[in-house]
Amino acid sequence: MTKSFENRDGWIWMNGNFIEWKNAKSHIISQGLHYASAVFEGERAYRGKIFKSKEHTKRFFKSAKIIGIKIPFSEEQINEAKDSLIKKMNYTDCYVRPLAWRGGKIMGLSTTNSDINVAIAVWDDWASYFKIEDRKAGLRLITSPWKRPAPNTAPYEAKASGPYIICTMSKEFAESKGFHDALMLDYRGYVAEGTGANIFFIKDNDIHTPIPDCFLNGITRQTVIEMATNQGFKITERHIMPDEMKKYDEAFLTGTAAEITPIRSIDDLNFTIGDHTTTFKFMRDFSDLVNRSN
Ligand SMILES: Cc1ncc(COP(=O)(O)O)c(C=O)c1O
Incomplete structure (x- = not known):
């Protein structure tokens, strides 16, 4: 059972200061929450250094910037704050969560006089976002009834809290x-x-992944594309219809939390899984890469 996130020991960087974890609070009246x-x-x-x-x-x-928040710190200050916090928490391997939100100085949808808050928290019990045994056996996915919205209906290039619902x-x-x-x-019916x-599909030396034209072009996705290209795989970014997924042998997810996680099935469709697969090789290579970079 994961320890409650609200009641932990340690520090959180908030609006320029290190605050005791338990005291890092925001008022219930805040535009961020409502x-x-x-x-x-x-x-x-990894090994004390944040990857990318x-x-x-x-x-x-x-x-x-996309959602109109002006962060009252520089990029360098945020980079320094992240590193200092990890040291202060005595972590080497951990997850890092910066957050910027509109506070409660005003209420309603107007943002003209909003106050902006910025916080960073780190924790080390997301060593594996999916359970180790599920990563080994591969995940079972089901198609969601919810679609990724069109680019003119949601800020898809922003890692904004709203669309996460x-x-x-x-x-x-x-x-x-x-x-x-x-x-x-997505809104057109393509695999998103x-x-x-993010998601990838493999058939022999060919690797296909959807075009990120209405969802986040993940940093892990970009890293995996570069890594696989350097290894001689042919990467194609294209629109993939769900009934095309059956022509692939393997499938996997990529993300900072998920790293590379193999997919065993999507609905009734099964994919190949196991140590001999390209996906498992990529998992090993990715682990080497993130640890070597540091
Ligand atoms: C919806 C969504 N797509 C893709 C990604 C992958 O992005 P990244 O590899 O930058 O973590 C994430 C994770 O942040 C996500 O939340």
Whole structure:
């Protein structure tokens, strides 16, 4: 059982200061809470160093800008704060969660006089986002009834809290039916991604992944594309219809939390799983890469 996130020891960086974890609070009246007026990041430190820390900070600022939040710190200050916090918490391997949100100085949808808060928390009990045994056996996914919205209906390039409600609802749908996760299609019916991770398909030397034109182009996704290309695999980004998935042998998810996680099945469709597969090789290579980078 995971220890409650609200009641832990340690420190949280909040608005420029280190605050005791238990005292890092926001008032119940806040635009962030009521209207999901917030953006966040998800990062991982390996051997004491955050993988692609600067890229994550850049995306954090980009997300904030897209939804109109001006973060009252520089990218360098956020990078320093992340590193200092990890040291202060005595972690080497941990998950890192920066968050920026509109507070409660004013209420309603107007943002003209909103106050902006920024916090960073780190924790080390997401060593595996999915259970180790599920990662080994591969995940069972079910197609979600919820679709990734069109680019002009949601800020898809922002890691904004608001749109995550369809991920939460899709995940809840999957778990209520006994699956590990959901596959989300997009507003056109194309395969899009998991609830918190991008998706790839493998057939021999060919690797296909959906075009990120209405969902997050994950930093892990970009890393895996580069890694596989360097290894001589042919990567194609394309629109994939659900009935095309049967022509692939393997499938996997990528994300900071999920890292590389194999998929055993999507609805009634089964994929190959096991140590001999390209997916398992990528998992080993990715682990080497993130640990070697540090
Ligand atoms: C909806 C969604 N898609 C994709 C990703 C993968 O992004 P990244 O690899 O940058 O963590 C995430 C995780 O942050 C996510 O929440």
